[in-house]
Amino acid sequence: MTLSDKQLELIEEFGVYQENNGFQPAVARVMGILLVSDKPELTFEEISETLNISKSATSNALNMLLNTGHIEYTTFSGDRKRYFRIKSSNWRDLFNKKMEDLGELNNILKRVLDVRKRENPAYDQKLLSFISFLDYLKAQLPNLIEQWEIENAKHKA
Amino acid sequence: MTLSDKQLELIEEFGVYQENNGFQPAVARVMGILLVSDKPELTFEEISETLNISKSATSNALNMLLNTGHIEYTTFSGDRKRYFRIKSSNWRDLFNKKMEDLGELNNILKRVLDVRKRENPAYDQKLLSFISFLDYLKAQLPNLIEQWEIENAKHKA
DNA sequence: TCTTTAGTTCATAATTTACAGAACCAAACT
DNA sequence: AGTTTGGTTCTGTAAATTATGAACTAAAGA
Secondary structure, X not given: OOOOHHHHHHHHHHHHHHHHOOOOHHHHHHHHHHHHOOOOOEEHHHHHHHHOOOHHHHHHHHHHHHHOOOEEEEEEOOEEEEEEEEOOOHHHHHHHHHHHHHHHHHHHHHHHXXXXXXXXXXXXXXXXXXXXXXXXXXXXXXXXXXXXHHHHHHHHO | OOOOHHHHHHHHHHHHHHHHOOOOHHHHHHHHHHHHOOOXXXXXXXXXXXXXXXXXHHHHHHHHHHXXXXXXXXXXXXXXXXXXXXXXXXXXXXXXXXXXXXXXXXXXXXXXXXXXXXXXXXXXXXXXXHHHHHHHHHHHHHHHHHHHHHHHHHHHO
16 A cells, blocks of 8 residues: 555654654554545555554554554454554544543642642632633533534534 | 642642643653742742752753743842742643644644545545534634633622 | 464564753852 | 852763564464
8 A cells, every 4th residue: 555745744743643642653653544544444464564563563553542442443254354444433532532631630720729828829819710711611612512513514504 | 848748749640741741750840849839939949859850850841841931930139049930821821732732633634634535435524524623613712711701700790 | 284364472672761960150259 | 269059061871662573373274
């Protein structure tokens, strides 16, 4: 399998993005190739050879992504190969992870506000205000999603 | 300077959180101590000694955080020491970074959609839908913030 | 039963990172 | 002029991360 320069570039970019999200380089590239490839599914071999990653690294990456629910595979009868693809639900998950992450930050900040007693309360005030914003955001998100779904349905019609 | 167990624990937790955001361990701890300390400002020495970080690591961490605009310092006449604190604008910035990050993802995904031509367009449809959601979110955020500010003002009154 | 295919597992090599320690420097104090 | 203070910069390295290649395995095919 051959990829265009643009595809290779995008694999790199997406790869770096996902590295910053805590994935190992090779794992991030595997996600990348599954994302940008023209084919909807790729085999172990195609991934390993196209990305120039050793079999072991490919094996580890694929199993890791399978375990974390980022990808899935199908097989075809009379063909021992597995055909891997990104789980389609994955997009929303990516977003959810970011939101959960903000929730975690918020929890930490709440506890920070709780333990420290500053001489200058202006700071605490700002922190409190940020915490309240994150709470508000969390509360409003379902609304926002619903709203978008309505808009989206309209657009299609 | 001594910190309570709770403070130390929070520094660790915030530290790990910030490590996942791409900061080096020592840098993340420095942010942490500035966040949870009772004092509104801390000196180089206090940071270095309380966290048990070498002078070089402390120096690097502080300069890094200064350069990236995460912290700032003041001085007092007749005192050569610098007094460091987290930039108060920083809370909103932390949130903005997450949002920018989603924007970056969105840009990559848009280009992905552009280069690949899938046999099966159902996948592309889902991707497109996610992209559109991120666009919607970005567009609505200012609204949401405004809305929150109104709520917030009400609450205070 | 022997071989091929499609992977997995393990030991280890290669990088990368993150920090410590020492030497260094400039300003201020004596 | 010499010393102390408040750092900075440079070099070396311990530790962690990541990937490789070789050996292995289990299923299928000849």
